[in-house]
Amino acid sequence: MQNxxxxxxxSVQKELEDERVIIQNLLSTDAFLSAHTAPVLYxxxxxxxxxxxxGCIRTLKTCQVYVLIVASQYGKRVGKxxxxxxxxxxxxxxxxPILAFIKGDRSLKREDGTxxxxxELDDDGFKYKRFGNVVELQKEVRxxxxxxxxxxxxxxxxxxxxxxxxxxxxxxxxxxxQLLKRIPWKKLDHQxxxxxxxxxxxxxxxxxxxxxxxxxxxxxxxxxxxxxxGEHYATAAGIVMLAKDPSAVFPHCRILADAYRGNxxxxxxxxxxxxxxxxxxxxxxxxxxxxxxxxxPMRIVGLNRVRLDEYPSEALREALVNAVAHRQxxxxxxxxxxxxxxxxxxxxxxxxxxxxxxLASLRKGRYRPCSRxxxxxxxxxxxxxxxxxxxxxxxxxxQTLEHGLDAPEIGTDTGYFQVVFPGPQxxxxxxxxPMAQLVVxxxxxxxxxxxxxxxxxxxxxxxxxxSRRCEAEFGITRPIAAQDFAKLTELGLAERVGAGRxxxxxxxxxx
Numbered sequence: 001m002q003n004x005x006x007x008x009x010x011s012v013q014k015e016l017e018d019e020r021v022i023i024q025n026l027l028s029t030d031a032f033l034s035a036h037t038a039p040v041l042y043x044x045x046x047x048x049x050x051x052x053x054x055g056c057i058r059t060l061k062t063c064q065v066y067v068l069i070v071a072s073q074y075g076k077r078v079g080k081x082x083x084x085x086x087x088x089x090x091x092x093x094x095x096x097p098i099l100a101f102i103k104g105d106r107s108l109k110r111e112d113g114t115x116x117x118x119x120e121l122d123d124d125g126f127k128y129k130r131f132g133n134v135v136e137l138q139k140e141v142r143x144x145x146x147x148x149x150x151x152x153x154x155x156x157x158x159x160x161x162x163x164x165x166x167x168x169x170x171x172x173x174x175x176x177x178q179l180l181k182r183i184p185w186k187k188l189d190h191q192x193x194x195x196x197x198x199x200x201x202x203x204x205x206x207x208x209x210x211x212x213x214x215x216x217x218x219x220x221x222x223x224x225x226x227x228x229x230g231e232h233y234a235t236a237a238g239i240v241m242l243a244k245d246p247s248a249v250f251p252h253c254r255i256l257a258d259a260y261r262g263n264x265x266x267x268x269x270x271x272x273x274x275x276x277x278x279x280x281x282x283x284x285x286x287x288x289x290x291x292x293x294x295x296x297p298m299r300i301v302g303l304n305r306v307r308l309d310e311y312p313s314e315a316l317r318e319a320l321v322n323a324v325a326h327r328q329x330x331x332x333x334x335x336x337x338x339x340x341x342x343x344x345x346x347x348x349x350x351x352x353x354x355x356x357x358x359l360a361s362l363r364k365g366r367y368r369p370c371s372r373x374x375x376x377x378x379x380x381x382x383x384x385x386x387x388x389x390x391x392x393x394x395x396x397x398x399q400t401l402e403h404g405l406d407a408p409e410i411g412t413d414t415g416y417f418q419v420v421f422p423g424p425q426x427x428x429x430x431x432x433x434p435m436a437q438l439v440v441x442x443x444x445x446x447x448x449x450x451x452x453x454x455x456x457x458x459x460x461x462x463x464x465x466x467s468r469r470c471e472a473e474f475g476i477t478r479p480i481a482a483q484d485f486a487k488l489t490e491l492g493l494a495e496r497v498g499a500g501r502x503x504x505x506x507x508x509x510x511x
Contacts, residue, residue: 004035004037004038005036005037005063005064005065006037006040006063006065007027007038007039007040007063007064007066007067007145008040008042008059008060008065008067008091008096009023009024009069010066010067010068010084010088011068011071011084012070012071012074012084013075013227014227014228015072015073015075016069016071016103017224018134018177018179019137021177021221021235022134022177023039023067023137024039025176025177025374025375026138026141026142027039027145028221028378029168029374029375030142030165030168031157031161031165032157032161032162033142033146033165036149036153037065037145038219039219040062040063041218042055042056042060052078052083053078053083056083056087057086057087057090060090060094063096064097065096065097065099065145066087066088066096066097066098066099067099067100067101067141068087068088068098068100068101068121069101070084070100070102070114070117070118071104071110072103072104072109072110072111073111074112074113074117075113077113082113082117084117085113085117088117088121097148097152098126099141099144099145099148100121100126100127100129101131101140101141102128102130103131103132103137104130104132105130129144134174134177135169135170135172138169139166139169142165142169167354167370168370168371168374171370171371171372172371172372172373172374173328173329173330173372175236175329175373176221176236176240176329176374176375176376177221177236178235179224179233179235180233180234180239180249181226181233182233182234182239182249183234183238183243184231184232184233185214185223185231185232185234187243188234188238188242188244189242189244189278189281190213192241192278192280192281193213193216193217193222193242194213195280195382195383196216196220196241196280196379196383197212197213199382199383200216200220201216214232217238218232220375221237221238221375222234222242222375222379223238237373237375237376239253240329240376241280241376241379241380242278244277245276245277246276246277246278246279247276250329251332252329252332252333252335254274254282254336255275255285255286255336255337256273256275256335256336256337257271257272257273257274257275257286257339257340258271258272258337258338258339258340259271259289259293259339259340260339260341262341263342264341265339265341271289271292271293271340275289279376279380280380280383280384283320283380283383283384286320287313287317287320289338289340290313290316290338290345291313293340294309294311294345294423296308296309297428297431299431299433300460301433301438302440303445304433304438304439304460305459305460305461306433306438308431308433309403311345311403311405311423312399312402312403314395314399315399315400315403316345317384318384318392318395318399319347319396319408319419319421320347321380321384322349322392322419323336323348323349324349324380325371325376325377325380326351326353326371326373326417327349327350327373327417328350328351328372331350331351334350334415334416335350336348336350337416343422343425344420344421344423345421346418347418347419348413348416348417348418349418350415350416350417351415351417352415353370353417354371354372357370359410359411359412363410393408393410400421402432403432403434404424404432405421405423405424406422408420408421408422409422439492439493440456444493448487451470451476452484452487452488454474455485456493456494456507459493459494459505462507464497464505464506465485466503466504467481467485467503470484470485485505488505489505493507493508494507495508
């Protein structure tokens, strides 16, 4: 199987918009299905039913699988048949695999046109599955697509992929797929959207056109199209990810950050911030809050002068992103809490881990990932490296240990899931310099002579050097000293300050 299968999702748009978005999200976020399939949802334009039908048929011709969802309404007619009914007949004529799903049991009162449509489906001999809610629909659609992929292409998910998918479907919150008319597309943060779509599609942000931007956000469950108004609006997930202030719609969608002078909370924090931004930017702002409220000692490592962080920023970022991606958004009374104490940093997220994940399995690092907000988790992964195949907490542990600190502690407190990062306290010397921060690598060091290495060591220790001092120390001429300084400057290790007799050089790398 070389290319992804395009799966056309057909339904009466207005009646089944929730179900359409849920199936789109399933196909886009399931690890196995997203690798082999792509959802295609045509957006009807209300101005002209004939043009809408033409557009649907053109789109359908680009697809290899047809998924039909039917409830009670028949939908807008173009001639004798509804658009959905015509799509079905075109898919049948093209001999596409048809996967049909009927909402409700036989007792459900349906429009006359729908009853005729279902009878035709029966007469054509297509088997269909019934569902009562979106959880059942996701399970049935996934099972049907998996069966098709196995029969047609001989490919199947691994047992891990199956278990992760099943657990995620059970745990998935209804929050992120809500279709709201609160924030139209034009009022979202398009720069954040552009960064996300560029990362998702391995493209450059400036090359993404406005239609591609809307299509990319729609495909990832962040915006939806209202056929009545012709407008695109943010879903709940889209508000969290792209709204300039998500808390204007969801007051609990923000990060409350406090920095305290001691190791206990008090009523007078030394710094406080109520972070109300699109969540990818909110995470960046939270990292900056930690940065300005923690220590950053300078360390001489070889020929490098390195600014250390009291805590490993990538481990903190992982904890914050996980808090945003996996929190319980139905809990509208609590926000994500970030607390910086003199001896620790604490990230608290409303809600406990979704079943079957337990604290014991998280602490052991033996669990399979399961997100109650798969759309948010996937979209945030384009901005920040977050949990992949259950490795997130293991990475946090490894990063803190490599930093010279104790492993983070995972626990709960009054309904919050907490990650606690113990700090170095008074033993700041235990912090280790990450190799990635070392500017003077062995390759660069090999380009320096013995004299230049000695000069660089003095500079790294905070001294400022002049030609006169180097001439006296090494017994060299002024042109030789000038050549040495030129070499250090060329490599970006030193910078010139002043002019004439006041000329001196100071350390630049890593500052």
